[in-house]
Amino acid sequence: MQFFGSIVFTVFMWLWMLVFALTYCIVTPFLSFRGRIWMAGVMTHVVFFGLRWLCGLTYTVEGRENLPAGASVIFMKHSSTWETIAQILIFPRQSWVLKRELLSIPVFGQAVRKLKPIPIDRKGGANAVQQVLTQGESRLAEGLSVIIFPEGTRMPVGQTRRYGLSGALLATKVGKPIVPVAHNAGFFWPRRGLLKRAGTVRVVIGAPIPTAGREPREINDEVQRWIEAQVAHLVPRSP
Numbered sequence: 077m078q079f080f081g082s083i084v085f086t087v088f089m090w091l092w093m094l095v096f097a098l099t100y101c102i103v104t105p106f107l108s109f110r111g112r113i114w115m116a117g118v119m120t121h122v123v124f125f126g127l128r129w130l131c132g133l134t135y136t137v138e139g140r141e142n143l144p145a146g147a148s149v150i151f152m153k154h155s156s157t158w159e160t161i162a163q164i165l166i167f168p169r170q171s172w173v174l175k176r177e178l179l180s181i182p183v184f185g186q187a188v189r190k191l192k193p194i195p196i197d198r199k200g201g202a203n204a205v206q207q208v209l210t211q212g213e214s215r216l217a218e219g220l221s222v223i224i225f226p227e228g229t230r231m232p233v234g235q236t237r238r239y240g241l242s243g244a245l246l247a248t249k250v251g252k253p254i255v256p257v258a259h260n261a262g263f264f265w266p267r268r269g270l271l272k273r274a275g276t277v278r279v280v281i282g283a284p285i286p287t288a289g290r291e292p293r294e295i296n297d298e299v300q301r302w303i304e305a306q307v308a309h310l311v312p313r314s315p
Contacts, residue, residue, distance in 0.1 A: 078131070082272045084224075085130040089123055096122075097187035099154045104190045113169060113191050120164045132274030133264055136165055139281035145256060148284070149247040150255045151299050153307055154225035155233060158242040158277060163223055166279060172223035173208055174240075178285035192220065198228060210248060212304070216250055230267040232262075233311055239300045244292035252301030253284035256299050278304025278310050 096119045104112050127133050140235050150167065152159055163172065176195040177184040194211040196204040212222045224246075226239035247254050259279040266271050282302055 078274060079271055081130040081132075082270050083127055084269055086270065088130070092122060092126070093119065094183065097183045100187045100190065104187075109170075113164070116191060117312050123161055124165070127272065131272040131275065133272055134275075135162065135261075135279060136282065137278040137279045139283075142281045142283050144284060147219050147221045147252075148255050149212075149216075149224050149243055149250075149252050150221055150223045150257060151239070151243055152223055152257040153259055153262075153303050154229065155231050155259075156229045156265040156267060156305075157230075157281070158261035158265040159225075159259060160217065160278075163258070165199065167221055167223065169219060169222045170223055171212075173212075173225070185191045192218075192224070195223065198307070205245065209246050212242075212246040213250055215239050216252065222246065226299070231262070233262045234308075236300070236304050238298045239294060241292050241296060244287065244295040244299070247287040247295070248292055249291070251288060253286050253301055254295065255284050256282040256302050256306075258282070258303045258310060259308065260310035260312070262309050275312070278282055280306050280310065282306070 077090055092173045100115060100119075103115070107115065135308055138299075147169075150170075152163065163170065169193050172195060173194045174188075175198050179193075179195050192215065194208060194215065196207045198204060208224075214220050224240075224243035226243055227237050228240055231237065243254065259277060259281065263273065264275050264277055285295065285299055285302070
């Protein structure tokens, strides 16, 4: 039944998101950015309703009090599609770094553009870093938090890779701390395969990590140690 529910949910999610994206592209020219964010939140609520009803998967968030009052730089563990959807509900006004190819997807890409993401060429090296710095500073100046998935790609449960430097460079450039975010979504919604496990995704928002006067690599190492330690604690152990 769990596998059947997962298949039904996947079909439902993609059909709903296609219909939503078409509608979104039509109505967003008449909406403020706040209205666009609100509408994207509606889309996400519907997806999560289907996820709870068809797969028995819910979520909790701990540490909301750690989010600064204004815009911030947020590092979020990347192990699933789940967090790329959930971020709309978890965080206030935001922009996020994504690979440029996603904007080329018909309809969906046009809809995503309306939310002011920061598209980068992941193979661009120094140019990609500069894109994050330039556009990230602009988004923060607009009052939008910048969400970065520092591993650059979804990692299987129990694995990680060295975090990219662009987020730490951005935070030090604008004088912002980094807010680390850990979760165990990869256990319930793996990066490959259709099966979604029933249970509760736990999201933990850590205390802001200061960046003033520090080396970006030192900051990255501290953020990575905290996130990966939390993830190891959050992922359920096999019976």
